[in-house]
Amino acid sequence: MKQRLRSAWLCAIVLAAASFALGAESDVKMAFTISMDQPSTHLYHVVYRCEGLESGAQDFKMPVWMPGYYGVMDYAKYVQDFQAVDESGSLLVWEKTADNVWRVDGGKSKALTISYDVKATVSFIVHSYLDEKRGYISPAGVFMHVAGRLRNPVTVAVKPYEKWSGVATGLDPVPGKPQTFTAPDFDVLYDCPILIGNLETLPFEVRGIPHEFVGWNLPAFDRAKFTSELKRMVEASVALIGDIPYKKYVFLAVGPGGGGIEHLNSSALSFSGTEVGTPEGNLRWLSFVAHEYFHLYNVKSIRPIALGPFDYDRPNRTRLLWISEGMTVYYEYIVLRRAGLMTPEDVFKGLGSAIAGYENKPGHLVQSVAQSSYETWEQGPFGGDPDKSISYYDKGAGLGLLLDLKIRHESQGTKSLDDVMRTLYRDFFQEKKRGFTEREFREICERFAGVPLDEIFEYANTVKDIDYAKYLGYAGLEIDRPRELDEPAIGATFRDSGGLPVISRVERNSAADRAGLKSKDIILSAEGDKFDSQSLTAHLNSKKPGETVTIAYSRDNQKGEAKVVLSKKMYPGFAITRIANPDPRQAAIYDGWMKN
Numbered sequence: 050m051k052q053r054l055r056s057a058w059l060c061a062i063v064l065a066a067a068s069f070a071l072g073a074e075s076d077v078k079m080a081f082t083i084s085m086d087q088p089s090t091h092l093y094h095v096v097y098r099c100e101g102l103e104s105g106a107q108d109f110k111m112p113v114w115m116p117g118y119y120g121v122m123d124y125a126k127y128v129q130d131f132q133a134v135d136e137s138g139s140l141l142v143w144e145k146t147a148d149n150v151w152r153v154d155g156g157k158s159k160a161l162t163i164s165y166d167v168k169a170t171v172s173f174i175v176h177s178y179l180d181e182k183r184g185y186i187s188p189a190g191v192f193m194h195v196a197g198r199l200r201n202p203v204t205v206a207v208k209p210y211e212k213w214s215g216v217a218t219g220l221d222p223v224p225g226k227p228q229t230f231t232a233p234d235f236d237v238l239y240d241c242p243i244l245i246g247n248l249e250t251l252p253f254e255v256r257g258i259p260h261e262f263v264g265w266n267l268p269a270f271d272r273a274k275f276t277s278e279l280k281r282m283v284e285a286s287v288a289l290i291g292d293i294p295y296k297k298y299v300f301l302a303v304g305p306g307g308g309g310i311e312h313l314n315s316s317a318l319s320f321s322g323t324e325v326g327t328p329e330g331n332l333r334w335l336s337f338v339a340h341e342y343f344h345l346y347n348v349k350s351i352r353p354i355a356l357g358p359f360d361y362d363r364p365n366r367t368r369l370l371w372i373s374e375g376m377t378v379y380y381e382y383i384v385l386r387r388a389g390l391m392t393p394e395d396v397f398k399g400l401g402s403a404i405a406g407y408e409n410k411p412g413h414l415v416q417s418v419a420q421s422s423y424e425t426w427e428q429g430p431f432g433g434d435p436d437k438s439i440s441y442y443d444k445g446a447g448l449g450l451l452l453d454l455k456i457r458h459e460s461q462g463t464k465s466l467d468d469v470m471r472t473l474y475r476d477f478f479q480e481k482k483r484g485f486t487e488r489e490f491r492e493i494c495e496r497f498a499g500v501p502l503d504e505i506f507e508y509a510n511t512v513k514d515i516d517y518a519k520y521l522g523y524a525g526l527e528i529d530r531p532r533e534l535d536e537p538a539i540g541a542t543f544r545d546s547g548g549l550p551v552i553s554r555v556e557r558n559s560a561a562d563r564a565g566l567k568s569k570d571i572i573l574s575a576e577g578d579k580f581d582s583q584s585l586t587a588h589l590n591s592k593k594p595g596e597t598v599t600i601a602y603s604r605d606n607q608k609g610e611a612k613v614v615l616s617k618k619m620y621p622g623f624a625i626t627r628i629a630n631p632d633p634r635q636a637a638i639y640d641g642w643m644k645n
Contacts, residue, residue, distance in 0.1 A: 077101040077201050081192055084208040085245070091170045091179050093191060098162040102155065108196035109151045109163055112239065112361035115189035117310040117348070118175045119425045121364065124190035125149040127168045127177075136160035149362065151193070167191050172306035174317050183246030183265045184210070185303045185317070187310075189239045189361070199235045199358075206230075207243060215248030217263040219299050219315035236359065240349075242310070242317045244301045253280045258293050264302030268322035275325060278390055282339050285388035289380075289467055290346050290474055298345075300338065309337060311344030335390055336399065339381040347380065348373040351473040354484035369487055370422035371509060374430075375445010376466075378403060379453070386645050393643045397625040400450055401528065404517070405623040406443035409531065410435040411557045418444040419510045436557045451505055451520045456498045457638045458523035464497040465641070472497075517623075524639040525631030531622035537592045538618040541566060543582035549573065550582040564600075564611040571603040589615070 078100040085093055099107075111125045125148055133141040133151075135158035143153045155161050167190070169177040178185045195201070206229045207216050219241040220230035232238040246265040253260050253276050262279060279300070287293055295314035302320035309318045318341060324334040348356065355367035367373075382399045385391040391399075407413045412435050416424075421432060421441045432438040453466035472493050477485050485493075495502050508515050517528045540559020543550040550572040555561045572585060576599055580588060592598065594617040601610050631639065 079203040082206045085210050088179050088181050088210050093167045096164045100160045104157045107153050109193045111149045112189040129166050131165040133163045174308035174310050186243040194235045204231045209245050213246045218243040240312045251276045255283045260298045262300040281388040285384045309341040311341045313349040316341040336381050339384050343380050347377045350478040352484040364426040368419040368423045371418040371441040371445030375441050376449035378446035379449030389645050401623045401625045403443045403446040405621045407439040412438040454523045459498045459500050462641050468497045525628050525635030528625050529622050532620050533617040536618040537594050537615040545582045550585045560616045564613040573601040575600050
């Protein structure tokens with residue numbers, strides 16, 4: 050326990066207290082002040098003042114996860130130098146009662162102020178980051194809340210490093226108070242990341258609503274083209290749902306680091322600018338940003354009932370992330386097609402790749418997409434061991450395709466998955482103000498299809514083989530299957546360690562697997578010669594299927610030898626194409642589906 054007073058403590062208390070008058074009316078007043086005076090230390094300093102609390106002990110909590118990324122993050126481990134004072138500035142006794150809970154004995158005081166530092170060194174979108182160039186705040190990992198007070202209004206005063214001038218966030222600004230923001234509750238606060246630095250803003254409007262792409266250190270690229278494409282993507286998404294649920298939207302380009310996270314009126318996106326330098330890179334970027342933007346509808350507005358109100362202390366599990374994430378993958382392609390930013394062939398390629406992504410994993414015979422969703426907290430968002438798991442992103446995209454084409458076919462092209470999404474948005478987000486259950490989602494899908502959809506939901510909840518030919522045939526499409534090629538395959542991947550290849554993965558039932566090779570085996574030689582991972586791969590590729598390669602290896606400091614009979618490489622398959630002569634009904638469904 051550390052109870053060290055800072056020299057700037059009194060000033061910070063005064064600043065925090067002054068911001069209370071700006072917030073919404075509440076019996077309990079809450080305000081944060083966050084500063085970053087020495088960004089080279091990677092430390093954010095947080096002051097959190099609460100007035101009007103009941104006397105006695107108060108639990109201050111840090112979330113253990115952030116909505117949008119379904120994994121336990123243990124944000125509390127980045128907190129240091131915690132201390133608490135009462136309304137007179139006297140130090141208070143506190144203790145850690147759980148990994149993410151600081152219990153403060155407030156005595157009779159009804160105004161408590163805590164302060165702490167947050168170490169921000171991880172350059173990944175779900176973590177906060179701070180250095181001499183910019184700051185990025187992932188709110189769930191920086192701002193604590195008082196137990197039982199998540200519904201309380203709160204203000205945040207941001208004090209940027211002295212060499213920076215810009216603060217960008219989806220939070221509402223407090224009029225007349227620069228760089229001070231307000232949230233009606235902590236769910237909104239945790240949903241609004243903050244970017245700080247010397248920022249550049251690229252603005253545009255859609256239906257009179259302001260939108261901004263904000264980034265730091267943006268390189269040279271065609272800003273007019275870039276902004277025009279973003280606008281077209283937003284317009285296509287809005288046209289699909291028919292409503293804009295925000296007063297302003299901000300795309301936060303947080304720099305390199307990987308990943309993107311959706312929010313109701315903003316998105317945090319890894320972006321360095323090099324992504325848009327080639328046509329292929331630009332298309333990947335557009336898919337990425339379309340995915341995160343469409344999430345404002347499909348997951349932030351249209352959501353499974355388990356995903357809100359949130360429990361920030363433990364995993365919030367659902368079997369329906371194949372709808373929330375996977376169908377958002379499906380819609381990123383549909384939206385870009387309707388925006389005129391993708392060709393039909395681009396859509397086919399994206400969806401075929403998603404289908405191949407799970408069909409070519411042995412785990413698709415073991416784990417359903419509903420199980421993949423529920424178990425994501427342990428295995429990660431893209432699946433764990435490919436022999437045992439799949440990604441709900443991939444299979445969910447495939448099921449979205451099947452659902453859409455089935456509804457179009459059964460309704461004679463008068464209804465589609467779009468009608469399902471609009472109904473979910475209206476009935477649950479706008480009217481009932483809650484999430485949907487699996488049964489409710491299925492009922493709405495079947496209402497628009499006009500027939501039971503037993504088979505598709507069996508595909509979601511089991512590992513039953515999918516009849517792609519039937520569903521894609523509704524739109525005059527076909528899909529090919531994996532097949533053997535006359536090229537050698539060992540069924541193992543390698544990485545270098547100490548100048549020698551090390552097996553990083555062995556595919557189940559592959560040549561390497563049958564020969565007894567395992568992950569982490571060190572390859573000492575092949576046919577008596579030494580290789581690194583690149584030259585070993587080239588050597589194996591020079592062979593023919595059926596040839597035997599003798600491999601010497603080391604496992605747990607014990608040497609061994611394996612006789613590997615090379616198999617045939619598999620063509621991954623699942624490429625989607627149009628059939629040569631679709632009938633009028635197929636052609637009509639295709640035209641309605643691929644319109645732009």
